[in-house]
Amino acid sequence: MPAGRDFREDDARPGQSTPPPAVLITFLAAICAGIAGSLASGLMAWIAIGAVAMGGAYFASRTASPRKVSSDLGRARRLLLLVDRGGAAETKVPPEFAEDWAQVYERVNKLAFDARTSPPPGNQLEQFRKQVALAASLLSDGKDPLVEAPELRAGPLLPLLEGVKGSSSLPVVSHLSLGEEEELIGAGGDALPPDWPKPSGEESGRVHDAAFESGLRELVQEIESLRTTLAGGPNGEGNPASDDAAPRTPAQLVDAVVLTAADGIEDLAAGLMRANELASVAERVTNRATLLALNAALEATRSGSEAFAAIAEETRRLAEFAREATDTISRLSSEIEYKVGETITAIHATSEDAKTSLAEMSGSAAPVSSSARSARVQVVRLLDRSRELLQSFGSSDAPDQGRDSRARQAVTIRRPGSESRNSAQDNVENDPAPADKSPVEGILLIEGLKPGAHLDS
């Protein structure tokens, strides 16, 4: 529908059509007759004839039958109005839409209704996530999702929910420790006697209800993680808000830190070189003082003057003091310069090591981004998990027989490492543990295994 164009219902009202041609003809004839009468019979005759003509025209307009909306323009306006309103659940075709136009009206009404009620294609993942979350919430509350949420009956979770419908019982086992052999244990953790009755199908259904709920929770987590990944991840990849910040890679951060440290140390080294130059000047002054003291002592010795000798001795002491200070400054300066050089070398070496390690950690420069790889892995895990749940609850076997089998699976454990484990069990055991435990009391808690895993009978 064209934007900015709004149609009112009055535009398509039948009373707004053009007047019928018979009324106009009658009105014109009456006026012509009045003019002729006035010319022929005078003023009174003109008035009488004019009044009769006007009455006839009025009568003709009243008695003429109104025309129905039959033009294409009117129907088009009605259809546009229908699209603008979004259609209706129940199709009520107006009387002016007959035969083929009625079918067009029905189709437009259906399309408009679907467009108004259906979510955009981009939100299908979010809708699926909401359905899973709703089903998990209802199951945790002990309610039937198919009864409480009618929208789940038309969703992709219908086979799963039908598989667990009708399950309710008390818990059978609460803890099972892994031993060398297969064993049955009770609620207190003790081994069950050999003649302990097998759990019923309803009890096993409760266990599988909890397992299914746990599986659904994992499914919700996976979907949320997938959505986060596809949206750009928490690091802001693909996030417009973080594009301006231009986050740097770890290697760039290492370079920045090293450059900052190296700049500071190189400034220190430059200051140290300046100090060395000043120390060199001080050393030359000390040499001059030493030569002065020596020459003074030489003259004092040659002349034999005690006063001259005393001055020469003081000059010599002053020169020795200056030399000791200069030697100390030169030694410290050399040590600091050596250590600064070592530090700069160590920083550069550490930087290279860090960059090499980062490069090894990030692997080769593959064209596929990390978020895409992560999303692919999560999608594969999600599909495996969904397939596993479908296999668990969507099978078409006899319900009672299946429940008995699952009940035995609930209390009979094969040790991890058994040879007959299937791939699905391996996948489950390799998955990370769920963040929260099932709220259902008394469900299966097995060390080393997770709820929902396939347990061989």
Place this chain on the structure above:
Amino acid sequence: MNLGTRGALTFRLGDYCFAVRVEEAGGVLDADRLAQLPGVSNPVAGVAAFRGEMVPVVDLAEYLGIERPVSQGRGYALVLSRGPDRFGLLIPEIPRLIPGRDLREAPPANTDSELGDLFESVLENDHDQFHCLNYWRIFETIIPPVASPAGKSGSTERGN
């Protein structure tokens, strides 16, 4: 024991320790201010300004064939004075002044025969022995004295 001196300036050159009596020494200056002369033989290191006069400086290590230790600067010039004549000895370190009371004459057996007729005497203290050379003979070997036309015996003119 009267050595006939108030003291001596001592310095080390290679494996030898040498001494210059203070009566012969005119002073010590930094050899960095030494100006090299073109066309002179190797033992002559150059000329230096000492108290307003130009004095030639002889490289003692080069003359004696002693390996000179590596140092940052060119060393020091010990100026010897005999009347109005002066010349310098290029030495690698600042000489040390030892008063005459701390010195004594060493026995002749301890003299170094390699020094030949340059050897004059040996002084010693509690730690070292110091060879006193006839340094003016070294100088006259390098720069022979030229007889004065006036026939004055007290002064000489020297040339290359």
